[in-house]
Amino acid sequence: MIRKLILGFILALGVSAPSWAMGVFACEPEWAALAQEIGGDKVTTYTATTALQDPHQIQARPSLIAKARSASVVVCTGAELEIGWLPAILNQAANKKIVPGAPGYFEASRYVVLLEKPGQVDRSQGDIHSLGNPHVQSDPRNMLPIGKAMAERFAQIDPANAAYYRARYAAFAVKWNAALVRWQARAAPLRGQPIAVQHKTWIYLESWLGLKRVVALEPKAGVPASSGYLAQVLAVLGKTPVKMVIRSAYEDGRSSEFIAQRAHIPAVVLPYTIGGTPGAKDLYSLYDDTLTRLLGVLK
Numbered sequence: 001m002i003r004k005l006i007l008g009f010i011l012a013l014g015v016s017a018p019s020w021a022m023g024v025f026a027c028e029p030e031w032a033a034l035a036q037e038i039g040g041d042k043v044t045t046y047t048a049t050t051a052l053q054d055p056h057q058i059q060a061r062p063s064l065i066a067k068a069r070s071a072s073v074v075v076c077t078g079a080e081l082e083i084g085w086l087p088a089i090l091n092q093a094a095n096k097k098i099v100p101g102a103p104g105y106f107e108a109s110r111y112v113v114l115l116e117k118p119g120q121v122d123r124s125q126g127d128i129h130s131l132g133n134p135h136v137q138s139d140p141r142n143m144l145p146i147g148k149a150m151a152e153r154f155a156q157i158d159p160a161n162a163a164y165y166r167a168r169y170a171a172f173a174v175k176w177n178a179a180l181v182r183w184q185a186r187a188a189p190l191r192g193q194p195i196a197v198q199h200k201t202w203i204y205l206e207s208w209l210g211l212k213r214v215v216a217l218e219p220k221a222g223v224p225a226s227s228g229y230l231a232q233v234l235a236v237l238g239k240t241p242v243k244m245v246i247r248s249a250y251e252d253g254r255s256s257e258f259i260a261q262r263a264h265i266p267a268v269v270l271p272y273t274i275g276g277t278p279g280a281k282d283l284y285s286l287y288d289d290t291l292t293r294l295l296g297v298l299k
């Protein structure tokens with residue numbers, strides 16, 4: 001009786017009861033932002049990591065497990081980026097809606113062409129990904145096929161709002177294509193510029209902008225550089241100079257600063273994802289700020 005009275009009071013005020021929203025568990029900030037672009041007010045997003053955390057190495061905390069337990073869809077990079085922690089979360093969450101193979105399990109990397117696929121994989125090669133380089137978000141062109149696939153997946157999970165998700169994607173694609181044209185024009189001076197990288201994170205950025213990687217500051221993927229290896233890097237740069245050495249906001253900057261000081265080149269910190277730098281506040285400003293930081297070196 002009391003519940004009926006409360007409901008009647010709400011209706012009398014002209015206030016409708018809140019509608020169901022699809023819960024999105026996003027592994028990284030860029031996918032939370034894209035899910036919000038596609039899902040609008042039909043989704044609520046939770047981001048499992050921040051830009052200042054290495055997405056390879058996250059602890060399966062109880063708070064993450066609780067969020068996964070109540071999610072309708074999990075949106076992650078895939079390509080083994082989260083292999084060290086996501087399976088443990090999904091296993092302990094015991095949510096059948098978001099296990100691999102279920103409609104609620106979405107891997108962004110499945111909808112783009114992965115680069116740097118190794119011919120063979122063994123431990124001697126360091127921490128490499130057998131499916132290819134997973135850092136697909138550093139090329140904004142990848143957001144279009146991923147966003148389209150995400151809209152279709154949301155439509156599959158929530159068919160009552162299928163037209164809404166598709167319309168949201170169509171509007172996003174128009175805005176995003178306009179941004180791509182603007183970014184491409186801004187980035188023209190970067191084409192062909194030689195760079196060094198701290199970790200082999202940036203192949204998609206390099207492909208998009210036409211940057212030329214000369215050397216990486218890790219002897220093997222995920223293996224910290226020794227002083228001897230950094231001396232080899234300096235020797236390479238002595239023969240083939242670069243404009244800058246770049247690293248992600250979440251990486252320890254000691255090796256890149258060491259090289260920058262001795263090779264007399266700028267060390268550039270890129271946001272990598274939303275929140276990595278003060279300027280990277282959303283999906284659009286992520287790439288605006290990335291270009292601003294790279295172009296600032298050329299000035």
